[in-house]
Amino acid sequence: MNYSSYIALIPLLPLAGFALLGLFGRKYFKQSSGIIGTLLLLVSTGLALYTAYQYFFVNGKVDGVYQSITAIKYTWLSFSGNVSIDMGIILDPISVMMLVVVTFVSLMVHIFSLGYMKGEERFATYYAFLALFTFSMLGLVVSTNLFQVYMFWELVGVSSYLLIGFYYDRPSAVAASKKAFVVTRFADLGFLVGILILAYYGKSLDIKTLVENINSTELANITTASFFGISALTWGLTMVFIGGAGKSAMFPLHIWLPDAMEGPTPVSALIHAATMVVAGVYLVARLFPLFTLTQSTLNIVTFVGLISAFLAAIIACTQTDIKRVLAYSTMSQIGYMMFALGVSGYTGEAELGYTASMFHLFTHAFFKSLLFLGAGAVIHLVHSNEMKDMGGLRKYMPVTHITFLIACLAIAGIPPFAGFFSKEEILLAAYHSNKIVYAFALFTSGLTAFYMFRLYFSIFWKAKGPSMLVEAHSPSPLERDWGEAEGPISMKLPLIILGACTVIAGFIPFGKYVTSDGIPLESHFDLVFSIAPVAFGIGGILLAMWIYKKESERPSRISTALGGLYKTAYHKFYIDEIYMFITKKIIFNLVGRPAAWIDRNIVDGAMNGIAWTTGKFSAMIKGIQSGRVQGYALFFFGGIIVLAMIFLYLWK
Numbered sequence: 130m131n132y133s134s135y136i137a138l139i140p141l142l143p144l145a146g147f148a149l150l151g152l153f154g155r156k157y158f159k160q161s162s163g164i165i166g167t168l169l170l171l172v173s174t175g176l177a178l179y180t181a182y183q184y185f186f187v188n189g190k191v192d193g194v195y196q197s198i199t200a201i202k203y204t205w206l207s208f209s210g211n212v213s214i215d216m217g218i219i220l221d222p223i224s225v226m227m228l229v230v231v232t233f234v235s236l237m238v239h240i241f242s243l244g245y246m247k248g249e250e251r252f253a254t255y256y257a258f259l260a261l262f263t264f265s266m267l268g269l270v271v272s273t274n275l276f277q278v279y280m281f282w283e284l285v286g287v288s289s290y291l292l293i294g295f296y297y298d299r300p301s302a303v304a305a306s307k308k309a310f311v312v313t314r315f316a317d318l319g320f321l322v323g324i325l326i327l328a329y330y331g332k333s334l335d336i337k338t339l340v341e342n343i344n345s346t347e348l349a350n351i352t353t354a355s356f357f358g359i360s361a362l363t364w365g366l367t368m369v370f371i372g373g374a375g376k377s378a379m380f381p382l383h384i385w386l387p388d389a390m391e392g393p394t395p396v397s398a399l400i401h402a403a404t405m406v407v408a409g410v411y412l413v414a415r416l417f418p419l420f421t422l423t424q425s426t427l428n429i430v431t432f433v434g435l436i437s438a439f440l441a442a443i444i445a446c447t448q449t450d451i452k453r454v455l456a457y458s459t460m461s462q463i464g465y466m467m468f469a470l471g472v473s474g475y476t477g478e479a480e481l482g483y484t485a486s487m488f489h490l491f492t493h494a495f496f497k498s499l500l501f502l503g504a505g506a507v508i509h510l511v512h513s514n515e516m517k518d519m520g521g522l523r524k525y526m527p528v529t530h531i532t533f534l535i536a537c538l539a540i541a542g543i544p545p546f547a548g549f550f551s552k553e554e555i556l557l558a559a560y561h562s563n564k565i566v567y568a569f570a571l572f573t574s575g576l577t578a579f580y581m582f583r584l585y586f587s588i589f590w591k592a593k594g595p596s597m598l599v600e601a602h603s604p605s606p607l608e609r610d611w612g613e614a615e616g617p618i619s620m621k622l623p624l625i626i627l628g629a630c631t632v633i634a635g636f637i638p639f640g641k642y643v644t645s646d647g648i649p650l651e652s653h654f655d656l657v658f659s660i661a662p663v664a665f666g667i668g669g670i671l672l673a674m675w676i677y678k679k680e681s682e683r684p685s686r687i688s689t690a691l692g693g694l695y696k697t698a699y700h701k702f703y704i705d706e707i708y709m710f711i712t713k714k715i716i717f718n719l720v721g722r723p724a725a726w727i728d729r730n731i732v733d734g735a736m737n738g739i740a741w742t743t744g745k746f747s748a749m750i751k752g753i754q755s756g757r758v759q760g761y762a763l764f765f766f767g768g769i770i771v772l773a774m775i776f777l778y779l780w781k
Contacts, residue, residue, distance in 0.1 A: 154253025316375020323368030373409030434467025578669030
């Protein structure tokens with residue numbers, strides 16, 4: 130089948146939406162911009178689903194192996210040898226899966242935003258930014274060339290910056306957008322260095338060619354070349370992973386993610402839950418055949434992912450802003466995906482970690498975007514992010530309550546919801562690879578259940594009646610009775626659809642479609658192995674129920690008893706403060722101030738000195754240019770006399 134006849138429309142339709150709404154939206158489509166953007170995304174999503182059907186069920190598999198198909202390829206810039214920057218579209222199991230995830234979640238966010246952002250002054254601009262981000266993310270996941278990946282990678286960063294700082298009149302939003310941009314730019318420098326190292330030794334920027342070269346003819350060169358005793362392959366892949374860790378908010382480059390919650394809540398559902406933050410996971414998966422060549426880099430991926438998952442889960446147990454709880458939850462779940470890749474092999478049963486990571490990426494997109502949109506519905510009603518302003522909302526928000534509960538059960542790993550199946554495979558892969566990783570991952574799964582149901586009970590139960598904020602903002606008793614206060618149908622429909630996906634997605638035989646080598650993997654459900662993860666999940670739920678279901682003094686007593694440990698976790702282990710200390714006290718004082726002194730006193734001083742000298746010398750000789758002919762004649766004849774005397778002296 131000729132994919133090129135329509136495949137390019139999937140990213141180009143959002144790009145057209147960005148151009149149309151960005152240029153003309155506020156003037157000509159102020160009221161209809163949301164409808165226009167949503168319709169374009171609807172078509173794009175339909176094409177993505179059709180592409181997935183064609184690839185997985187019609188012509189993507191040849192001789193039992195899913196092929197990597199280059200649907201479009203255009204050489205943009207050609208360098209020496211085989212090195213060139215190509216713009217193209219690649220179709221393989223993970224890129225097709227990501228096409229579906231990105232377009233579908235973006236569509237849900239577009240629909241939800243019709244109600245959530247209604248009345249916003251910059252409504253058209255908001256939808257233009259959403260379209261730009263969707264185009265950037267789609268371009269990233271289908272890129273055939275490493276430099277094409279990098280260009281869209283940076284474009285994703287720009288569009289994320291615009292969306293985080295959408296409320297530009299709020300200092301906190303401006304600071305958050307700058308923080309996200311700066312932190313990820315430092316990480317992206319590592320990514321660029323990694324690309325250059327791999328391209329130099331692999332003699333190509335094309336991903337397929339690069340992987341083939343390094344796995345065959347260039348393997349000896351890239352493994353024997355070393356710096357500080359570490360091979361060029363390890364350096365290159367580690368630098369690439371640093372870029373991925375920055376975008377996916379992995380420790381210690383995670384500090385931008387909680388602050389990014391300053392953007393509109395639907396933006397958090399799209400960017401910081403289901404799409405952009407999994408870009409780092411996707412990058413490692415895309416280059417996974419190379420990562421498996423160096424165990425040391427896989428170890429880095431494993432332990433960075435594990436530390437991120439564990440650390441974020443502890444912090445999430447103490448946060449009171451519901452969006453920040455979900456932000457740290459996202460960091461923890463991305464950590465799960467990362468260490469699953471780290472413990473994976475490349476072929477056969479050993480690749481269970483790879484498939485499990487991609488499966489969790491797929492299921493996580495549904496239940497985490499559902500959690501963020503549900504949180505958005507709550508915030509839309511109570512006009513606050515803080516748990517203390519919530520409680521007893523279940524009877525006022527029935528749709529949000531049920532769908533939020535489904536998502537919480539899924540992320541807690543409770544069967545038969547989607548998160549149970551994907552998390553189960555990750556834990557099984559860890560168990561077979563590294564028992565220490567498995568133990569920490571198992572404990573983290575219990576923490577996940579605890580902090581998510583701490584959030585659930587604090588929002589929908591706890592108080593005996595609704596908060597005063599709900600009473601203040603619910604328009605009428607009729608609306609409060611029938612749940613109309615939770616928003617229009619455009620806000621409820623995405624919750625219902627994502628809730629349904631969260632229920633059924635786990636039953637997809639994911640290993641038959643997405644594996645590292647393209648060969649379907651038969652993974653078997655192990656009932657006995659499931660006992661421990663489910664028990665930890667139920668234990669976390671019951672503990673959260675005991676503490677938070679009803680209004681009591683238990684939370685304050687427990688936090689007081691934990692003392693410094695609770696305070697440290699609440700302050701996010703003071704990692705932001707450490708960064709600020711290093712930045713202000715060390716870099717600014719030891720580097721910035723001396724550099725400023727040199728610039729002010731030596732560089733500027735030298736230039737000022739030259740200017741002063743020139744001015745003084747000019748003042749001394751300006752009398753020569755008097756404008757009087759007699760003076761010029763005197764100088765002229767005087768010069769002749771001097772020259773004559775010199776000539777006579779030399780003649781003698």
